[in-house]
Amino acid sequence: MNQTELNNLIKDLTLRVPQLEPFMYVCKLRVLTSEEYAKIVPPPMPQTAGCSRKEFIFNSDFIDSLPAPKQRGLILHEILHGALGHITHPFIDKTLTYSSFKLLANVAQDYVIENIVNEIGKQESPTAKIEDRQIQCNYEVDATLLKYNGWNWRQVYDELRANAKEIPPQFDQHGSPDDSDSDEDANNSERLWKAAREESERINEELKASNTKGTGDIVIEPDVAIIPWQETLASLLTSIPEKTRKSWSRVKRRPFVTRGEYQPTIAGTRDALEHVYMFIDTSGSMYDVLNTCAADIMNLLHTIEVEKLELIYYDVGIQERIVVEAEDIKNFKIHSMKGGGGTCVKLAIDEVMKSEDYVEDAVFLVLTDGYDDYRLGDVNINSLIWLSYGTAIESDCGTSIIVT
Numbered sequence: 001m002n003q004t005e006l007n008n009l010i011k012d013l014t015l016r017v018p019q020l021e022p023f024m025y026v027c028k029l030r031v032l033t034s035e036e037y038a039k040i041v042p043p044p045m046p047q048t049a050g051c052s053r054k055e056f057i058f059n060s061d062f063i064d065s066l067p068a069p070k071q072r073g074l075i076l077h078e079i080l081h082g083a084l085g086h087i088t089h090p091f092i093d094k095t096l097t098y099s100s101f102k103l104l105a106n107v108a109q110d111y112v113i114e115n116i117v118n119e120i121g122k123q124e125s126p127t128a129k130i131e132d133r134q135i136q137c138n139y140e141v142d143a144t145l146l147k148y149n150g151w152n153w154r155q156v157y158d159e160l161r162a163n164a165k166e167i168p169p170q171f172d173q174h175g176s177p178d179d180s181d182s183d184e185d186a187n188n189s190e191r192l193w194k195a196a197r198e199e200s201e202r203i204n205e206e207l208k209a210s211n212t213k214g215t216g217d218i219v220i221e222p223d224v225a226i227i228p229w230q231e232t233l234a235s236l237l238t239s240i241p242e243k244t245r246k247s248w249s250r251v252k253r254r255p256f257v258t259r260g261e262y263q264p265t266i267a268g269t270r271d272a273l274e275h276v277y278m279f280i281d282t283s284g285s286m287y288d289v290l291n292t293c294a295a296d297i298m299n300l301l302h303t304i305e306v307e308k309l310e311l312i313y314y315d316v317g318i319q320e321r322i323v324v325e326a327e328d329i330k331n332f333k334i335h336s337m338k339g340g341g342g343t344c345v346k347l348a349i350d351e352v353m354k355s356e357d358y359v360e361d362a363v364f365l366v367l368t369d370g371y372d373d374y375r376l377g378d379v380n381i382n383s384l385i386w387l388s389y390g391t392a393i394e395s396d397c398g399t400s401i402i403v404t
């Protein structure tokens with residue numbers, strides 16, 4: 001399989017998983033010879049495939065050795081690692097060394113991922129036997145695997161970890177004993193670290209010995225993400241039916257589930273979005289990025305079909321509200337935005353939701369710079385995406401992405 005074939009396959013397969021953490025995709029992929037692969041991932045790490053936040057890498061010998069349905073399964077598998085946020089998730093188990101945590105987290109993700117691959121395979125070939133499906137798992141589809149169907153990876157992790165051994169009690173609270181100052185504390189810390197190290201080593205050994213029947217892939221150290229966000233957003237928006245979009249904003253409220261941890265529902269596709277509310281933050285701090293922002297919006301409008309767009313310029317409340325009908329959208333120009341002092345997106349959103357012509361099933365896109373309080377409280381918005389031109393956005397609703 002060459003680079004182009006693989007690239008096309010990835011694009012195709014990515015569209016089948018529209019309901020995942022939408023902006024965690026890596027943008028680059030490389031097919032490497034075994035020798036090249038070994039330079040990046042030195043043995044004894046598995047020499048098969050891997051992904052970091054920057055790229056997917058595949059060992060060409062390995063991928064060529066698989067039958068086509070398993071190749072697809074493997075590629076999906078890596079995409080899903082990307083979508084689940086690798087292990088760069090805020091959750092890190094400090095009772096283990098980072099490398100042991102990484103190993104265990106990878107196994108936990110694998111169980112979740114292979115279940116999703118199994119579901120997608122089933123959906124693709126509903127009447128076929130498992131061995132005749134066009135997309136196949138690299139794990140055996142048996143009770144061990146199916147047990148975890150519907151779980152998120154943190155739940156799987158917690159179970160694997162609980163079965164491993166009891167956590168030394170004090171590690172529950174603080175992972176790093178470095179801040180202790182008395183001798184006694186220091187001794188205590190040392191003892192606890194020793195216990196954690198031993199536990200780590202034991203898990204490493206256990207994982208090696210169990211010779212996990214999975215893909216034997218790896219998740220590489222986290223790095224700065226490069227995200228083809230316009231493309232991804234466009235395919236996300238158009239590939240998700242209204243019914244499914246409704247679950248976006250609720251997803252985070254499920255117990256255990258935070259960014260990157262939820263289990264996707266598999267969805268169909270739709271051609272156009274009926275109604276989009278696009279909120280544009282016009283506060284002073286957005287000034288430097290206005291041109292980029294305007295270009296991004298125009299790009300987006302050329303990529304996705306929108307039947308009706310409402311642009312809402314806001315700072316503390318709505319400054320201007322413009323309705324653009326489908327036939328005018330492609331020729332529409334963003335005008336220069338006049339910025340005020342502070343910002344409060346909640347006020348602007350409330351105002352829209354209270355208006356008489358409010359469209360309940362609309363998609364909300366908010367372009368902002370991260371300097372606001374983005375908690376919306378108990379609003380009932382079906383789908384909301386924050387696009388930040390500044391710092392990360394913490395909100396109790398929707399999905400966020402940094403676009404700069």
Ligand SMILES: [Zn+2]
Binds near residue numbers: 077081110113215217
């Ligand atoms: Zn994996």
